[in-house]
Amino acid sequence: MRIIQFTVGAYHPTKADGTKQTIYHLSRNLAALGHDVAVFAIDDDPATSPIKGVEVRNFPSTRFKYGLSDELQEALREWQPDIVHLHSSYNIASAGVAHWLQRNQIPYTVTTHGNLNKYLLRRRWYVKYPYKYLVQLPYFNEAEFIHEVGDIADCHQYGVTVPVECVPNGINVNIQRVDEALFLDRFPQLKDKRLYLFIGRLDPYQKGLEYAIRAFAKADLPDSRLALVGPDHKGSLSTLMTLVDTLGMTEQIIFTGPLYDEDKLSALAAADVFVHTSLWEGHSFSILEAMANGVPCLVTTGADPQGMVVDGESGYRATGLTVEEITTQFKKVAQATDEELALMGQNARRIVEQNYTWKDVTCEMIRLYKKYLHQPAERHATDQTELA
Structure with a gap:
């Protein structure tokens, strides 16, 4: 499969950002299992953090955040992905990408990263509720499926009507021991x-x-x-x-x-x-x-x-x-x-x-991609030497 992982903002996977950690490890392991993978990020800093076997590209933002730069649109067309995986919520650029994908009949999924929790919705509710109904929920409900790392009830309560699939985060168990x-x-x-x-x-x-x-x-x-x-x-x-x-x-x-x-x-x-x-x-x-x-x-x-x-x-x-x-x-x-x-x-x-290994998480995500793209399932090698 050809898979694009999409994010907004600086891409530094070693820092305290769960979304970036997910993108890094998921992309790396998808590539290790033989898939063509790219990470596209909207970030005005041209510097990128490399991922083994993965094409990583940054694209400039536009004055109108909902719009896509010509460079990003051209890259999406040239890449011809089977599916685009959008990450995070409450980001107008992600909504813009989703609507571009709809117009070009390219399937996509969205990982909410736990951001639909009722407690979080109470923060700046006067902004989030209009955004929910005018922007976010419409493009969520055009996705192939919504990926949730936590409680899928949050998605249903939010108003998601497309299938919701729960796949947890993973962790690298091959940890270098450091002296206390x-x-x-x-x-x-x-x-x-x-x-x-x-x-x-x-x-x-x-x-x-x-x-x-x-x-x-x-x-x-x-x-x-x-x-x-x-x-x-x-x-x-x-x-x-x-x-x-x-x-x-x-x-x-x-x-x-x-x-x-x-x-x-x-x-x-x-x-x-x-x-x-x-x-x-x-x-x-x-x-x-x-x-x-x-x-x-x-x-x-x-x-x-x-x-x-x-x-x-x-x-x-x-x-x-x-x-x-x-x-x-x-x-x-x-x-x-x-x-x-x-x-x-x-x-x-x-x-x-x-x-909770990244191999387990990655194999489950591949199964879901194929399920909603109506592609046959595949067997995955058990060798974990390239997976972390």
């Missing part, structure tokens, strides 16, 4: 303590960070530390730091700023438990990455709607986003031995290896 000393030498106050770790943008609303901070303080764990790793989100860092100071927890809760690559992997190596208390997620790469690194997780149902974290087996689940419920889970972790946590970490990694 790289992280602990940088933050020596965390040494010889039970370490709880959060990685993600510091969005107090979606990520439930205020609940996590208050619960950690309430649990009263003097020999534990909570490290919050991630970039500021619209000035939230100062708000969260003020809360920590008010609670008298400045020695036990630290903010490291964003960490990437080896620095992030070293933080995961140092962690005893990964904490993710979101109100909602599509399919959290942070939890997948922690589990792949053998770290048990303390999560809320909203952070892990797929149920990857099995309570008492691969981590701890708070059934509600309340300080009391999360406090209870922190106290459960405090009662666990290091050996028990290590066993949970092993279980977490096994769950990822058995269910």
Whole structure:
């Protein structure tokens, strides 16, 4: 098959952007399985990040964002894709591409990346609801199918009438191990303590960070530390730091700023438990990455709607986003031995290896492409040496 993955904005797959990670790994693995794959991005920066076996091209934006540049239109015609896979929601350029594809009778699908959640719709609802009915829902309902990484009920509630298929995100399980000393030498106050770790943008609303901070303080764990790793989100860092100071927890809760690559992997190596208390997620790469690194997780149902974290087996689940419920889970972790946590970490990694590799995800996406293009299914090689 000839497949185009389409995105908007700078394409840097190593950064904290789940959409770009999905495009990178899906495209790479599609190419490794013998398909012709291209990534087209609307971005005024001509620089691109290479993907093995994949053609990656950036196209300039236009003054009228709904329109397509002549260069992009010509590239779409020349490439003659069997299907175009659009990524993300609430982007007028994606709608413009979808309508161009409709006019030229080229099939397409859309991955929403969990952006149809009811809580997200409440943010700037006065913009999102008109956009939903005037722009987004019409082109969603002309797709071959909608791909959802989280709860398909979100799509149905949104008003999607075409088929909705759920395929989760994947993760690279062939992870380079990094010594925890790289992280602990940088933050020596965390040494010889039970370490709880959060990685993600510091969005107090979606990520439930205020609940996590208050619960950690309430649990009263003097020999534990909570490290919050991630970039500021619209000035939230100062708000969260003020809360920590008010609670008298400045020695036990630290903010490291964003960490990437080896620095992030070293933080995961140092962690005893990964904490993710979101109100909602599509399919959290942070939890997948922690589990792949053998770290048990303390999560809320909203952070892990797929149920990857099995309570008492691969981590701890708070059934509600309340300080009391999360406090209870922190106290459960405090009662666990290091050996028990290590066993949970092993279980977490096994769950990822058995269910969430990029080969599994890619093969399922190929099956769906062929299903809706009415092409015969194919058998895929079991050799994973080229797949990650």
